[in-house]
Amino acid sequence: MKRGGSGSGREKVSLGKRPRGCPSFRCLGVRPNWEDYSGEERDLIRGAAKIYYPSRLYETFFLSTGKDVFPRNYYEFMGNKIRQTGLFQLLDVSHPRTKVYYGRRRSPCILSDFTYPFIAKDPLGSSQGSGVWRIENRKDLERYLARCRPAYIQEYLPIDRDLRVVLIAGRVVHAYWRVAPPGEFRNNVSLGASLVFDAIPEDALDFARDVACRCGFGEVGLDICRHDGRYYVLEANMVYGLEGFHRRCLNIHEILKRLDDGGTL
Structure with a gap:
């Protein structure tokens, strides 16, 4: 018997475990060899129109056969500032x-x-x-x-804070300021930055939505700053920290479930 799937009657297939809290998903795991999947699992993957969290290992294979993947523009830009900058410049996205x-x-x-x-x-x-x-x-x-x-x-932009905006499937799911400690030019939580959850400008969120849409980022944590009256995207983080979520008692798996239940994923 198939598990429920947003009214479609068909399971959604994910290799990664991120949507494991969503009952409409079957999360198979990322296995190093195609033959490590059972015959039933291979048929399930072959028959799926879209594969969620396909991993860096398998994403190119799925795209080459015409399958859709989610999140888009995820693994190719993960941790690669050169590619991110090239994309921002190509699309004329505001970037230092x-x-x-x-x-x-x-x-x-x-x-x-x-x-x-x-x-x-x-x-x-x-x-x-x-x-x-x-x-x-x-x-x-x-x-x-x-x-x-x-x-x-x-x-160098002389700022003392930036705004982390996390978007999934075009929806803002969390946003917070990261304020640098005295004497530090970086706004990273791991370096002592303070998290501030108040006074998030709506136009900054609109800017983040526009960037994510234009760049085709299915899931991303965008670092945004404002300097001389203009917003800039500093970086796109596919593997973003969850401390800001924990401070607000937010669970990323529950967020994905709500998006899935609402038909967003």
């Missing part, structure tokens, strides 16, 4: 001025484009504020260039 530099002559090229201070980041895989530096002088720059290839350089 950013350039990527390759090759041996990075330093003079950077200094011809940016003035101190500016931000340098590890372009791949960094999180929780690690891999982000404020470059104040030539010594800082050379130290950064010795450890990061390519160089990902971004203009």
Whole structure:
């Protein structure tokens, strides 16, 4: 007997366990080999029009056969600031001025484009504020260039907070300010930032919805700031922290269930 599925009478198939609290889903797990799935599970996957949380391993295979996946633009942009910036620039999304530099002559090229201070980041895989530096002088720059290839350089915006907006299927499910501690330019909770849940501007949420829609992000935590009267998206986080949810007694699995029950997923 099939479990219920938003009135469709058909199970939704997820490889990842994220929607495990949704009764309309069957979560199969991500297995390293296709043959690790049973014959019944393989038929279920083949017959599904959409696969949820397909994993980095299987997403390309499903897309190549014409299947839809959720969340879209998730694994390809996960932890990859270069791809995110390229997408923002292509779509003319408001984003701090950013350039990527390759090759041996990075330093003079950077200094011809940016003035101190500016931000340098590890372009791949960094999180929780690690891999982000404020470059104040030539010594800082050379130290950064010795450890990061390519160089990902971004203009410095003098802000003391940013807004984390989490969206799933285009819906804002949570938003909160992250306020940097004294003497810290990064707004990460892991580095001591305070969480503030009041005075969330509706126009900031509208900006986040527009960014997520234009970029095709099915699930994302967007870091947004306001500087000189303009909103900027700083980064897209596919693996976003849940401390802000816990502080408000919110459960991501219950949120997904409500979205599923409402026909959003």
